[in-house]
Amino acid sequence: SSELSQDPAVSVALGQTVRITCLGDSLRSHYYTTWYQQKPGQAPVLVIYGRNNRPSGIPDRFSGSSSRNTASLTITGAQADDEAAYYCTSRDSGGYPRFGGGTKVTVL
Amino acid sequence: QVQLVQSGGEVKGPGASVKVSCKASGYTFSSFGIVWVRQAPGQGFEWMGWVSANNDSRNYAQNFQDRVTMTTETSTTTAYMELRTLRPDDTAVYYCARYANFYDSGGYAELFDFWGQGTLVAVSS
Numbered sequence: 001s002s003e004l005s006q007d008p009a010v011s012v013a014l015g016q017t018v019r020i021t022c023l024g025d026s027l028r029s030h031y032y033t034t035w036y037q038q039k040p041g042q043a044p045v046l047v048i049y050g051r052n053n054r055p056s057g058i059p060d061r062f063s064g065s066s067s068r069n070t071a072s073l074t075i076t077g078a079q080a081d082d083e084a085a086y087y088c089t090s091r092d093s094g095g096y097p098r099f100g101g102g103t104k105v106t107v108l
Numbered sequence: 109q110v111q112l113v114q115s116g117g118e119v120k121g122p123g124a125s126v127k128v129s130c131k132a133s134g135y136t137f138s139s140f141g142i143v144w145v146r147q148a149p150g151q152g153f154e155w156m157g158w159v160s161a162n163n164d165s166r167n168y169a170q171n172f173q174d175r176v177t178m179t180t181e182t183s184t185t186t187a188y189m190e191l192r193t194l195r196p197d198d199t200a201v202y203y204c205a206r207y208a209n210f211y212d213s214g215g216y217a218e219l220f221d222f223w224g225q226g227t228l229v230a231v232s233s
Contacts, residue, residue, distance in 0.1 A: 032210075032217035043203060043223040044153075050210050050217045087153060089220075096169055097143075097218065099153040 003092045004100035011106040012078045020103045022071040022088030031091045033071035035064060038102075039084045047086075048073055075105070083107045110134040112204055112224035119230045120194050128227045130187040130204035137161055137185040141207040143220055144178060144189045146200040154200075158207055159187060194231045201226040 004024040012018035022033055032051065036044040046055050048064035061076045071090070075082050085102045092098035115129040130142060144156040157168035159178035166178050177190045187204055205220035 030215040032215050034217055034219055036220070043226055044205075044220070045223075046219055046221050049219045049221075050212060051214050053210070055221060089153075089155075091218075094170070097155040099145075099155065102152050 003098055004088055004090065006086075006088060006100040006103045008101065009104045009106065011108055012075070013108050014080065015077050017074065017076045018078055018105060020073045020075075020086050020088075020105065022073075022090075022100045023069060024090070024092075024100075025069055026093050026098070027066065027069045027071055027090055029091060033064070033066060033088050033090045035062075035071075035073045036087045036089065037082075037084045038087065044087065078105070078107050080107050110206065110222045112206065112222055114202075114204060114224040114227045117228040117230070119232065122195060122231060122233055124194050124231075125190060125192040126194060126229050127188055127190040128202050128204075128229070130189070130224050132185045132187065132206070135206070137180075138182055142178070142180060142187040143205050143207045144176075144202060145205060145220070146202045147226075148197070148200040151200075156189070156202075191229075194229075196231050196233075199229065199231050201228050203227075 035048040037047045038044040047058050052064045063074045065072050085104045087102045088100040111133045113131045118126050138161045141160045143158045159166045163180045175192050180187045203226050204224040206222045208219045208221050210217040
């Protein structure tokens, strides 16, 4: 089982806001959570890192936040193109990078 | 632009070895390490390990420490991952990614900021 827990699936109406959460005791450490987007048949894409940083080319409707042992990725004004699986990652209790189980986002 | 191009898919029998390559371009290869991550069919991701760009340091996940070797060649800007004693449950897409880190007053982040296209390794008798 993953030390980082994510809801398996969530749906959002087109143009609405969805929050994807990542829960884990290791998130209390000084390591930030990083978020990746993966569409079917494609490699992952980095979407959020650090406190709330987006790589070049990632729309500003993606944002990140964290509190205690929970990290969140928020999509404000979801678009059809945002339909994908989203994975959080951070260090686990043993100090190794660990991925959450992923959340599949469906845009209705 | 940064690109990581991996070698093609492989089919192997149980007990065999596989070596996957990852050719990097579009950046200074010696400035960034490489990580390897795998994804079993329909599953999430598993971090396998990291190797420095100049091949003098590596860190493997405990699950793979006795079966994996990761190397880099700066002359060809290519990274390699060899996995030995393959089992059917090693069937997965194997990805290389460029490793970067970020830190500010609030903490530290490690990023896999550019990924290869993935290499499917199928293990079957």
